[in-house]
Amino acid sequence: MSSKAVLWTGIGLCTAGAVGLVVGGLLDVDAADPWASVAGGAAGLVGLALTLYVLVMPSSSAPAASMSSVTAGGERSVAAGGSIGSAATGNGTAAATPPAMPGPPPAPGGTVTASGERSVSAGGDIGSVSTGDA
Known part of the structure; x- marks a missing residue:
């Protein structure tokens, strides 16, 4: 029985x-x-x-825990399954102070791949990125 059926019951x-x-009270x-x-x-x-x-029943409406795949394959690449506040991949660069990250973190699962040189990829929000040399 789903939680929606229990609610309507x-x-x-x-x-x-x-x-x-009400009927009994009136009669x-x-x-x-x-x-x-x-x-x-x-x-x-x-x-x-x-x-x-x-x-007690297992929740059927909740997403099932799924395997996530996070891969950073390129030289100096960055990959994250969630949000990245700040990332710097260049020579002589410093990570800037990231802006406030909006919203809740992303749900687990899915594929995140950063495959090129100095590439940055995230499953959530990216605040600040610097990939060039200073």
């Missing part, structure tokens, strides 16, 4: 319970009181069971 049970209590208030107690207890147990089920 919970919404359906809450709606049915609310409608039942006979004295008869609605014991039904409300039973319905409240049952809803609490069903809610607890659904919560435990969702917590």
Whole structure:
């Protein structure tokens, strides 16, 4: 059972319970009181069971852990599976202070390759790169 199905089951049970209590309250208030107690207890147990089920079941909506491939093959090349704040590959150069990196880190997985001489590649954002000589 998917988490979406569990969600809609919970919404359906809450709606049915609310409608039942309103109808019972309009028809006979004295008869609605014991039904409300039973319905409240049952809803609490069903809610607890659904919560435990969702917590214990493996998440099908989460991405599966995948192997990532990060390769730097060229002379002085740089490759990173995530973001690179600052990189310098030239002679006499210094890495500059990178700008603020926006957003969350990228999800793991995929292929990142820097194959040429002094090439820079990242699976995320690149803040500052200097590949030439000073």
